[in-house]
Amino acid sequence: MNTINRRLVLGGIGALGAAGVLAGCGEGSAGNPGAGPATGDGGAKGYEGPNVELDFWNGFTGGDGPFMRKLVDQFNSENANIKVKMTVMQWADYYTKLPTAVSSGRGPAVAIMHVDSLATNAARNVIEPLDDVAKALDLKQEDFSEVVWKAGEYEGKRYGIPLDVHPLGFFYNKTLMTQAGLDPAKPPATADEYAAALDALKAKGIQGHWATPFPFTGVLSVQALLWQFGGQLFNEDSSKATWHEEPGVKALSWFTDLVKNGHSPKNVAQDADNIAVMNGKNAFVWNGIWNINTFKEKKGLEWGVAPLPNIGGTKAAWAGSHQFVLPKLKTPDQNKSTAARVFVNYVSQKSLEWAKGGQVPARKQVRDSAEFKALPEQAALATQIDDLHFPPPVPGIGDALAELNKAVNESVLLKAEPGKALADAAARADKILEANRKKYGA
Amino acid sequence: MAVQASAGTLRKQRARASAGVRGYGRATPYLFLAPYLLLFLVFVIGPALFGIWMSLHDWDFQLPGKPFVGLQNYKDLFDPLSATAEPFWHGMRATGIFTLASVPFLVAIPLALAVLLNRKFPGRTFFRAVYFAPYVLGVAVIGLMFRYILDTTFGILNAFLGLFGIPEIGWTTEQPWAFVALVAVTVWWTAGFNAIIYLAGLQDIPAEQYEAAELDGANTWQQFRNVTLPGLRPVTVFIVTITLLASANMFGQALLITQGGPGDTTRTALMVITDTGFSQFRMGQAAAMSYLLAIFLSIVALITFALMRERKS
Numbered sequence: 001m002n003t004i005n006r007r008l009v010l011g012g013i014g015a016l017g018a019a020g021v022l023a024g025c026g027e028g029s030a031g032n033p034g035a036g037p038a039t040g041d042g043g044a045k046g047y048e049g050p051n052v053e054l055d056f057w058n059g060f061t062g063g064d065g066p067f068m069r070k071l072v073d074q075f076n077s078e079n080a081n082i083k084v085k086m087t088v089m090q091w092a093d094y095y096t097k098l099p100t101a102v103s104s105g106r107g108p109a110v111a112i113m114h115v116d117s118l119a120t121n122a123a124r125n126v127i128e129p130l131d132d133v134a135k136a137l138d139l140k141q142e143d144f145s146e147v148v149w150k151a152g153e154y155e156g157k158r159y160g161i162p163l164d165v166h167p168l169g170f171f172y173n174k175t176l177m178t179q180a181g182l183d184p185a186k187p188p189a190t191a192d193e194y195a196a197a198l199d200a201l202k203a204k205g206i207q208g209h210w211a212t213p214f215p216f217t218g219v220l221s222v223q224a225l226l227w228q229f230g231g232q233l234f235n236e237d238s239s240k241a242t243w244h245e246e247p248g249v250k251a252l253s254w255f256t257d258l259v260k261n262g263h264s265p266k267n268v269a270q271d272a273d274n275i276a277v278m279n280g281k282n283a284f285v286w287n288g289i290w291n292i293n294t295f296k297e298k299k300g301l302e303w304g305v306a307p308l309p310n311i312g313g314t315k316a317a318w319a320g321s322h323q324f325v326l327p328k329l330k331t332p333d334q335n336k337s338t339a340a341r342v343f344v345n346y347v348s349q350k351s352l353e354w355a356k357g358g359q360v361p362a363r364k365q366v367r368d369s370a371e372f373k374a375l376p377e378q379a380a381l382a383t384q385i386d387d388l389h390f391p392p393p394v395p396g397i398g399d400a401l402a403e404l405n406k407a408v409n410e411s412v413l414l415k416a417e418p419g420k421a422l423a424d425a426a427a428r429a430d431k432i433l434e435a436n437r438k439k440y441g442a
Numbered sequence: 443m444a445v446q447a448s449a450g451t452l453r454k455q456r457a458r459a460s461a462g463v464r465g466y467g468r469a470t471p472y473l474f475l476a477p478y479l480l481l482f483l484v485f486v487i488g489p490a491l492f493g494i495w496m497s498l499h500d501w502d503f504q505l506p507g508k509p510f511v512g513l514q515n516y517k518d519l520f521d522p523l524s525a526t527a528e529p530f531w532h533g534m535r536a537t538g539i540f541t542l543a544s545v546p547f548l549v550a551i552p553l554a555l556a557v558l559l560n561r562k563f564p565g566r567t568f569f570r571a572v573y574f575a576p577y578v579l580g581v582a583v584i585g586l587m588f589r590y591i592l593d594t595t596f597g598i599l600n601a602f603l604g605l606f607g608i609p610e611i612g613w614t615t616e617q618p619w620a621f622v623a624l625v626a627v628t629v630w631w632t633a634g635f636n637a638i639i640y641l642a643g644l645q646d647i648p649a650e651q652y653e654a655a656e657l658d659g660a661n662t663w664q665q666f667r668n669v670t671l672p673g674l675r676p677v678t679v680f681i682v683t684i685t686l687l688a689s690a691n692m693f694g695q696a697l698l699i700t701q702g703g704p705g706d707t708t709r710t711a712l713m714v715i716t717d718t719g720f721s722q723f724r725m726g727q728a729a730a731m732s733y734l735l736a737i738f739l740s741i742v743a744l745i746t747f748a749l750m751r752e753r754k755s
Contacts, residue, residue: 095721096720096721099503099504099723100503102504103503103504120723123505124502124504124505124723125504125505125506126504213615213703213704214701214703265594265595265610266594266612267594267610267612267614267615267616268594268595268615269589269592269593269594269595269597269612269614269615270589270614270701272593272594272595272596275596276595276596279596281595396722396723398721399721399722402717406705406706409703409704409705410704410705413612413615413616413703413704413705415704415705416705428525428528431523431524431525432525432722434525435525435724439500439502439505439724440505441507
């Protein structure tokens with residue numbers, strides 16, 4: 001994914017909650033119009049009806065777009081009676097437009113959504129349950145990691161078919177590591193190794209890990225650290241934020257100390273941490289897997305990628321996941337519903353092609369295939385699959401997570417102490433969570 | 443537009459000695475106004491009334507229940523413990539600071555520009571175009587461009603300042619620099635528009651007044667004080683008012699350049715409203731916020747008019 005592109009809009013909106021991605025999760029109402037009846041086969045047997053045109057919306061504006069387009073073209077050439085029309089828009093706009101389009105009956109038949117937006121959109125009746133598709137695809141939890149699978153469920157129904165996971169990875173500049181006398185073949189993997197590596201770089205006058213105050217990549221890193229220190233973002237029933245407890249404070253302190261101890265300049269601007277690695281000014285950056293293609297395009301850059309180092313004692317990493325969803329159709333259309341399911345079914349099985357766009361396929365059988373193992377960078381990050389965390393499937397959870405963004409921002413810019421920033425943000429988030437419970441009737 | 447005037451009116455018209463306008467009926471002005479009025483009703487008044495209705499409810503267009511909450515959304519904005527009050531007032535503060543900091547520059551600098559560009563010198567048209575040019579760019583272009591220019595570590599601005607030994611400044615991540623940057627960007631971007639309006643105003647000032655002033659022995663500065671400024675009064679009132687409103691509605695620059703940061707110091711009221719309404723889908727609360735902001739702006743605009751109106755001697 002072209003990070004600059006993706007972040008320009010996403011990163012710019014503090015309100016977008018988790019990592020600049022709108023959060024959400026959804027609940028389907030019972031008598032949902034346009035849902036394929038229970039007698040449907042979820043698209044497993046193909047589609048025999050009259051010609052039908054499907055609108056397919058997503059936010060793949062970056063380097064991943066062409067890979068999806070290729071899959072769509074392939075599908076269209078193999079299915080004469082279904083024509084999928086793909087429309088791409090910025091994710092930020094997309095999450096605003098989709099509900100509006102659905103409510104006015106102009107919504108697409110198929111769409112992609114980030115896993116943390118599922119609950120909100122299900123609760124708001126934007127998308128419909130697709131348990132039948134999961135059944136038709138014979139999707140079982142065994143074929144997915146538990147977190148990815150669970151994340152697509154809301155109130156006991158399935159709303160998303162996982163397409164991929166995009167975890168945070170540890171990207172490093174090999175040239176700088178060599179300069180500092182470090183072995184580029186053995187990136188630091190523990191807290192002590194990491195500290196030693198940073199000190200070695202500092203001795204050579206290199207600020208080794210730039211800390212940005214923005215969701216990309218600051219907040220994502222802090223979330224990962226919080227889980228590593230054994231913490232949780234929210235309590236059991238997601239009624240209270242818990243990031244201001246000890247693990248969260250440790251996480252944000254560790255990240256803020258990068259600035260205090262001179263491993264990062266002050267006031268790092270958006271994307272500067274990543275650009276600095278490409279320009280040989282910064283050795284380490286924790287960035288999303290989409291960064292693989294960004295680094296590949298940079299000529300002469302000697303880089304590597306590994307799972308995140310384990311700083312806090314528990315292996316953990318932030319991740320997002322793209323999931324197929326079926327937006328509600330205002331006027332039920334059996335043909336469209338069936339065809340949409342056939343399409344989801346098709347792409348879900350082709351997710352290896354998609355992995356080349358810089359993602360980890362959601363399905364285990366694809367991850368275990370020799371072809372996927374031949375994508376060394378993606379495969380390296382795929383090893384984290386069982387250590388990934390997603391926000392809880394609670395409608396409007398992103399509204400609360402937006403407050404964490406502010407805390408990280410203030411702390412990394414040295415405007416507030418980590419503990420205080422987190423506690424203030426948690427107090428604000430609790431109010432939002434309460435308002436959401438009232439709103440969504442939880 | 444064909445105006446149907448009754449025969450009677452026509453006769454009256456013809457009977458008039460000063461038959462300058464033909465076929466002029468009582469409905470004519472309204473018919474001319476109709477297209478605008480129609481659009482105004484459909485796209486301004488209608489939604490505005492709907493907004494009031496919305497602000498009295500817990501409104502999410504996707505949810506079946508839109509419970510009536512009366513004035514609760516407004517009360518919440520004055521209750522420090524509610525989920526909406528703090529972000530909203532922080533947003534109002536950011537909007538206030540930006541408006542106070544930007545309007546003086548956006549009124550004074552274009553005036554100076556206009557006076558300069560009003561003189562006769564070779565290449566005048568070229569310079570007029572140059573100063574107006576940034577205004578045609580979209581806010582997305584401005585945002586992207588200045589994010590590169592203002593970047594703390596790679597930005598060309600800090601690189602340039604570094605030549606003089608000035609240490610790196612966090613133009614987008616440190617206060618007060620974030621506001622300085624936003625104001626400077628906005629001035630650069632929109633000064634040309636105000637300058638063009640001033641220019642039009644300058645050309646309306648009769649040359650005789652300057653000649654008379656010169657005969658009375660007024661120097662350039664005195665001419666500016668006593669002829670140019672009073673002559674520009676109506677134009678200035680207009681510019682101050684629209685600039686105030688434009689600055690109070692600043693959104694794109696903060697969204698794209700500082701992302702509301704550092705902390706939430708540059709998160710303007712409009713950003714808060716947009717976020718509340720379109721990403722948290724609390725449209726009732728967002729509508730209440732919009733109305734509060736609108737009331738504020740109306741008061742500010744009225745005060746401006748009162749202060750700047752022609753004093754009848």
